[in-house]
Amino acid sequence: MxxxxxxxxxxxxxxxxxxxxxxxxxxxxxxxxxxxxxxAEPVMTEAQIEQLxxxxxxxxxxxEQLVEMYRAxxxxxxLRYHDPLLFSxxxxxxxxxxxxxxxxxxxxxxxxxxxxxxxxxxxxDEIKVIATELSRHGAITExxxxxxxxxxxxxxxxxxxxxxxxxxxPGNKISSENSSAVLPTIPEDDVLSSSTPPMIPEEDGSxxxx
Amino acid sequence: MxxxxxxxxxxxxxxxxxxxxxxxxxxxxxxxxxxxxxxAEPVMTEAQIEQLxxxxxxxxxxxEQLVEMYRAxxxxxxLRYHDPLLFSxxxxxxxxxxxxxxxxxxxxxxxxxxxxxxxxxxxxDEIKVIATELSRHGAITExxxxxxxxxxxxxxxxxxxxxxxxxxxPGNKISSENSSAVLPTIPEDDVLSSSTPPMIPEEDGSxxxx
DNA sequence: ACATTATGAATGAACG
DNA sequence: CGTTCATTCATAATGT
Numbered sequence: 410m411x412x413x414x415x416x417x418x419x420x421x422x423x424x425x426x427x428x429x430x431x432x433x434x435x436x437x438x439x440x441x442x443x444x445x446x447x448x449a450e451p452v453m454t455e456a457q458i459e460q461l462x463x464x465x466x467x468x469x470x471x472x473e474q475l476v477e478m479y480r481a482x483x484x485x486x487x488l489r490y491h492d493p494l495l496f497s498x499x500x501x502x503x504x505x506x507x508x509x510x511x512x513x514x515x516x517x518x519x520x521x522x523x524x525x526x527x528x529x530x531x532x533x534d535e536i537k538v539i540a541t542e543l544s545r546h547g548a549i550t551e552x553x554x555x556x557x558x559x560x561x562x563x564x565x566x567x568x569x570x571x572x573x574x575x576x577x578x579p580g581n582k583i584s585s586e587n588s589s590a591v592l593p594t595i596p597e598d599d600v601l602s603s604s605t606p607p608m609i610p611e612e613d614g615s616x617x618x619x
Numbered sequence: 620m621x622x623x624x625x626x627x628x629x630x631x632x633x634x635x636x637x638x639x640x641x642x643x644x645x646x647x648x649x650x651x652x653x654x655x656x657x658x659a660e661p662v663m664t665e666a667q668i669e670q671l672x673x674x675x676x677x678x679x680x681x682x683e684q685l686v687e688m689y690r691a692x693x694x695x696x697x698l699r700y701h702d703p704l705l706f707s708x709x710x711x712x713x714x715x716x717x718x719x720x721x722x723x724x725x726x727x728x729x730x731x732x733x734x735x736x737x738x739x740x741x742x743x744d745e746i747k748v749i750a751t752e753l754s755r756h757g758a759i760t761e762x763x764x765x766x767x768x769x770x771x772x773x774x775x776x777x778x779x780x781x782x783x784x785x786x787x788x789p790g791n792k793i794s795s796e797n798s799s800a801v802l803p804t805i806p807e808d809d810v811l812s813s814s815t816p817p818m819i820p821e822e823d824g825s826x827x828x829x
Numbered sequence: 830a831c832a833t834t835a836t837g838a839a840t841g842a843a844c845g
Numbered sequence: 846c847g848t849t850c851a852t853t854c855a856t857a858a859t860g861t
Contacts (some may be wrong), residue, residue: 508841508852530846556842563847564840718837718856739848766838773851774836 509553514546519557528562719763724756729767740773 416536492598522539524554529552540551721729732741732749741749741764750761 510841510853551843557840559846560841567847698834720837720857742848763837767836769849770836772849777851 441534463525509549511549511557512547515543518543518546519561520555523558523561528565529561530558639775693773719759721759721763721767722757725753725759729754729771731765733768733771738775740768 519539534557536551540549540554543549543554580609630665729749746761746768750759750764753759753764
């Protein structure tokens with residue numbers, strides 16, 4: 410483990426209260442010199458436990474990502490205009506992204522594999538290979554790959570039940586509510602071809618306007 | 620860079636097709652000479668423009684659904700839905716991607732059902748019924764209902780875990796919304812008892828952290 | 830108008 | 846695997 414990072418935890422802005430100077434998160438942070446003083450029973454409040462867990466998770470992820478990053482050291486994803494998984498080891502800031510977000514490249518590759526594989530779950534060895542390959546495009550773990558395929562399959566299948574919505578959702582409502590709109594001719598067909606709007610969620614699909 | 624993965628782009632018909640502009644749904648929705656005079660410039664009122672936008676979106680969505688319905692076999696847009704989705708016609712710019720907004724009636728009913736059901740997720744059949752029922756008060760889809768309940772539950776629960784945070788640094792307000800989020804369900808036992816983070820479920824036991 | 834908040838929707842992760 | 850939870854993103858609403 411990346412034990413040296415233990416210090417950062419204490420300085421987390423989230424809460425520096427508990428500082429069980431013990432190991433990282435392996436053993437007994439509940440006993441001993443906690444916030445409850447010596448000899449006190451391991452009685453943490455619900456909230457405190459929550460916090461603790463959170464930090465543990467954060468740290469776990471941090472470590473994981475450090476390893477991953479180290480391995481994939483070079484590739485620099487677009488990072489999509491949002492805060493990437495920045496974390497300053499000295500800035501005592503736990504801005505760890507707790508959830509993996511595939512980069513564009515990764516997504517494309519995954520998508521491709523998915524299609525090609527006819528929804529077969531890559532399982533085990535393949536996943537390993539894929540993950541390794543994809544790690545060149547950014548941090549990723551085998552678990553990520555696994556989950557991605559699981560979700561992809563499930564949700565793809567789920568979307569095979571759109572039969573009626575299209576006939577009712579937007580159509581009638583639109584013209585019923587607001588009066589004054591006559592539909593002017595829409596010049597280009599671009600209108601109909603240039604969008605990739607809605608997703609059909611798990612249940613059914615269709616967004617609409619009210 | 621997606622190296623030698625071949626060119627499957629031909630197989631990515633995410634939004635290539637249905638530019639038919641007419642066809643099934645394209646024909647008579649957009650008929651006639653609307654508020655534009657013949658050859659005149661766009662002289663529409665704000666309200667009218669709004670209305671137009673909505674309708675266009677509606678049709679866009681409608682068309683998409685129909686297409687998907689028709690060819691319920693292809694994977695869908697790999698793009699990460701952050702497409703600007705703005706198309707212009709006749710100099711007007713439509714930035715659309717609207718989202719459903721429940722009407723007062725719908726909201727009330729939903730709220731009532733939520734309480735009555737004790738946060739139980741209506742799932743599937745019930746959702747269907749609810750959606751159908753609510754559609755009489757305005758446009759709505761099953762997906763909307765589903766999402767509403769999901770969000771409702773999640774956010775209700777989250778509100779319950781605001782018990783601490785005010786106890787320490789007064790004025791040190793963590794960002795209002797998501798700070799005290801619940802952590803990503805770590806089955807505490809796992810985390811607390813082992814030093815390796817929960818990784819790949821059952822497919823792979825190998826971890827990424829040393 | 831722009832900043833903030835509320836909330837609909839998308840999706841990674843986990844459960845049974 | 847199908848379902849559900851948790852987290853994040855984007856935008857309608859609302860406030861200043």
